[in-house]
Amino acid sequence: MSMNLEREKAVLPPSQMTDTKRVSIGKVLFGATIISMLTALYFIFIFANEEKTMRAAQKIFYYHVSSAWLAFLAFFVTFFFSILFLIKRKRIYDTYAYVSAEIGVVFTIIVLTTGPIWARSAWNTWWVWEPRLITTLILFFIYIAYIMIRQMDGVWDKKARLAAVFGIIGFADVPIVFFAIRWWQTKFHPIVFGDGPSQKGGGIEDTMLVALLVTITAFTILYSYLLHKGVSFEKMKITVEQYKERLRESLDK
Amino acid sequence: MIEIKKLTKQADNKLILRGVDLSIHKGETVGILGPNGAGKSTLLKVLASLIKPTSGMIKINGLDLKKDSLEIKKILGYLPHSSLLYDHYSPLENLVFFGNIYGVKNVEQKAAELVKEVGLSFFLNEPVKNFSRGMIQRIAIARAIIHEPEVLLLDEPHTGLDQGAIAILNNVILSMKEKGTTTLMVTHDFKQAAEICDRIVIVKNGKIVDDFRIENSSLGYVSQKYELQVEGVS
Amino acid sequence: MNLFRTAFLLAQKDLYSELKTKQILVTQIIFAGLVIVVFSFAFDPANNTTKAVIPGIIWVIIVFSGILGLNRSFISEQRNDTMQGLLVAPMEAASIYLGKFLANFAMILVVEIVSVPFLFLLFDFKFLGSFPYFLLVIFLGSFGFIAIGTFLAALAANSKSSEMLLPLLLFPITTPILIGVVQATKIILTNMDQFSSALAWIQLVTAYDVIFFVVCFLLIDYVLEV
Numbered sequence: 001m002s003m004n005l006e007r008e009k010a011v012l013p014p015s016q017m018t019d020t021k022r023v024s025i026g027k028v029l030f031g032a033t034i035i036s037m038l039t040a041l042y043f044i045f046i047f048a049n050e051e052k053t054m055r056a057a058q059k060i061f062y063y064h065v066s067s068a069w070l071a072f073l074a075f076f077v078t079f080f081f082s083i084l085f086l087i088k089r090k091r092i093y094d095t096y097a098y099v100s101a102e103i104g105v106v107f108t109i110i111v112l113t114t115g116p117i118w119a120r121s122a123w124n125t126w127w128v129w130e131p132r133l134i135t136t137l138i139l140f141f142i143y144i145a146y147i148m149i150r151q152m153d154g155v156w157d158k159k160a161r162l163a164a165v166f167g168i169i170g171f172a173d174v175p176i177v178f179f180a181i182r183w184w185q186t187k188f189h190p191i192v193f194g195d196g197p198s199q200k201g202g203g204i205e206d207t208m209l210v211a212l213l214v215t216i217t218a219f220t221i222l223y224s225y226l227l228h229k230g231v232s233f234e235k236m237k238i239t240v241e242q243y244k245e246r247l248r249e250s251l252d253k
Numbered sequence: 254m255i256e257i258k259k260l261t262k263q264a265d266n267k268l269i270l271r272g273v274d275l276s277i278h279k280g281e282t283v284g285i286l287g288p289n290g291a292g293k294s295t296l297l298k299v300l301a302s303l304i305k306p307t308s309g310m311i312k313i314n315g316l317d318l319k320k321d322s323l324e325i326k327k328i329l330g331y332l333p334h335s336s337l338l339y340d341h342y343s344p345l346e347n348l349v350f351f352g353n354i355y356g357v358k359n360v361e362q363k364a365a366e367l368v369k370e371v372g373l374s375f376f377l378n379e380p381v382k383n384f385s386r387g388m389i390q391r392i393a394i395a396r397a398i399i400h401e402p403e404v405l406l407l408d409e410p411h412t413g414l415d416q417g418a419i420a421i422l423n424n425v426i427l428s429m430k431e432k433g434t435t436t437l438m439v440t441h442d443f444k445q446a447a448e449i450c451d452r453i454v455i456v457k458n459g460k461i462v463d464d465f466r467i468e469n470s471s472l473g474y475v476s477q478k479y480e481l482q483v484e485g486v487s
Numbered sequence: 488m489n490l491f492r493t494a495f496l497l498a499q500k501d502l503y504s505e506l507k508t509k510q511i512l513v514t515q516i517i518f519a520g521l522v523i524v525v526f527s528f529a530f531d532p533a534n535n536t537t538k539a540v541i542p543g544i545i546w547v548i549i550v551f552s553g554i555l556g557l558n559r560s561f562i563s564e565q566r567n568d569t570m571q572g573l574l575v576a577p578m579e580a581a582s583i584y585l586g587k588f589l590a591n592f593a594m595i596l597v598v599e600i601v602s603v604p605f606l607f608l609l610f611d612f613k614f615l616g617s618f619p620y621f622l623l624v625i626f627l628g629s630f631g632f633i634a635i636g637t638f639l640a641a642l643a644a645n646s647k648s649s650e651m652l653l654p655l656l657l658f659p660i661t662t663p664i665l666i667g668v669v670q671a672t673k674i675i676l677t678n679m680d681q682f683s684s685a686l687a688w689i690q691l692v693t694a695y696d697v698i699f700f701v702v703c704f705l706l707i708d709y710v711l712e713v
Contacts, residue, residue, distance in 0.1 A: 169703075
């Protein structure tokens with residue numbers, strides 16, 4: 001009959017905030033981002049030859065392509081962690097998928113703003129209905145839809161599950177979207193890597209290619225830094241929530 | 254019949270069930286009592302495989318709930334707060350649809366019999382949306398037992414019923430019991446619990462705090478035990 | 488075979504209840520009619536160049552009236568929590584998906600049978616192309632649209648504002664289908680010379696249908712899990 005006297009002791013465990021190893025990874029990535037970005041700037045503005053017809057406006061091309069690469073990479077990471085989440089059901093995978101999608105949205109927006117600037121000076125029009133541009137636009141909408149699923153109300157594992165499913169479907173859709181649009185109309189964009197039989201333009205000068213590759217590397221490092229930072233923020237949020245919940249429980253008693 | 258071991262359920266950061274161990278034999282009628290938010294309905298939903306448990310093991314009839322959920326679903330009858338009926342369908346159509354899904358034979362005849370048993374044969378072909386709460390609850394219980402389940406899970410079946418409906422419901426549960434059905438019933442109604450059940454489980458804060466058998470439908474004994482556990486009166 | 492049996496029962500239940508209430512189908516058909524009327528204001532039916540937009544109009548009708556039906560298909564199971572009734576019943580999630588898909592598909596076909604001839608009539612469209620291929624394109628396009636639509640409707644039904652969420656999820660995902668079928672329809676209706684190109688579009692849409700039908704089948708377990 002002493003069962004009602006039994007009280008669970010909800011003592012908060014000692015704080016585990018001092019995780020030195022994590023912090024150092026963040027710092028290393030931060031430093032690497034700064035250095036690689038400066039290097040990229042050097043390569044873009046000093047090393048690479050200036051394009052003849054477009055002059056300085058062409059420089060935005062490096063950021064445009066790198067952001068596009070990053071946006072697609074981010075969505076691939078979301079896709080990868082979505083599958084992992086559905087199999088393992090660990091919250092950390094879901095956090096990675098979510099943060100990556102958020103970064104993806106930001107860089108898709110950069111692509112969609114730098115694109116018209118480039119288009120204005122290259123083709124004398126703000127927007128062209130061109131495969132890669134439309135695919136990026138569709139990708140942007142898919143990302144937004146993904147984030148909207150995350151904004152639903154409900155417990156986290158339901159949202160995480162549904163978002164993961166949509167992340168998978170959305171990623172599977174992107175290549176098909178690209179091919180469909182490419183088939184639909186093939187014009188305008190120069191092929192950067194390799195030859196395109198149906199597309200005019202094509203080819204890139206060596207110095208420009210080097211600058212482009214350096215920028216892409218810099219952006220990839222930037223991405224990993226942002227991903228790391230975002231995930232540690234999300235983790236802190238979750239930890240705070242857990243402490244709050246424990247505190248609430250201990251107050252209830 | 255039902256074996257539950259170390260069952261836990263966590264929603265967001267809140268633990269709803271924290272380590273439930275329960276073993277129920279075939280043919281028992283178990284009443285689950287407890288204050289609001291104790292996790293009674295969650296326990297029932299986990300058993301009905303509507304909620305995935307965070308950890309723990311459940312075996313029904315020797316089958317694991319995770320692996321053989323399809324087999325287990327065939328022998329489960331579940332009646333939650335809501336009626337699970339289609340509004341614009343008549344009782345007969347509702348019962349025939351669900352009976353067909355469960356693969357019941359002679360389903361129309363069986364459905365008509367059940368509707369008669371719950372005393373609504375006059376309304377056999379009326380759409381359910383015109384029914385009162387008590388009438389809907391009667392059809393809902395008929396729906397839950399259309400496939401003659403071996404395990405019946407009832408979530409506050411007596412709420413909002415008049416005396417006549419309660420008597421009919423109790424009769425149905427008792428006649429199912431005679432056929433050897435195991436019944437789990439979440440309820441706030443001590444009187445009904447004492448009347449039908451032969452075992453009472455008290456749940457508090459996601460844990461089972463008391464588990465005892467009752468005889469002679471003694472209401473006083475149940476209330477006394479409940480107050481001891483829940484309100485802390487000793 | 489239990490999968491198909493329960494799926495057919497569910498589809499039959501949905502269609503029968505539609506037959507009783509006639510809510511969704513009537514709304515869809517009236518809506519399709521209104522879209523046609525709106526288009527007749529936007530593009531002058533007397534003008535010959537209007538013929539060029541007819542293939543597009545056909546698909547706008549199908550997409551918009553389809554989404555009305557898709558919205559309802561899982562929301563209607565929330566009343567009295569009948570979805571729980573289906574989930575506790577011995578049927579797999581795939582079979583719920585298949586049943587809902589069949590019901591939605593049957594309904595959109597009815598909408599098409601009524602509204603497309605109506606469109607041709609009002610816009611005084613002379614049918615020149617290949618009729619069987621036209622039917623094939625309509626069939627394949629609707630199949631893919633409804634297959635992925637039913638899946639995303641099940642997903643969106645978890646949200647309180649699912650009516651708003653569904654189009655946002657569905658339209659970007661279905662872009663390949665929409666591009667493909669509009670192009671194929673255009674070629675088949677107006678310019679049979681480029682038939683090989685239409686055939687290529689049909690192949691693309693078929694591939695999309697198959698891929699996404701399979702993917703939806705595999706993933707629906709995670710969507711309907713509670």
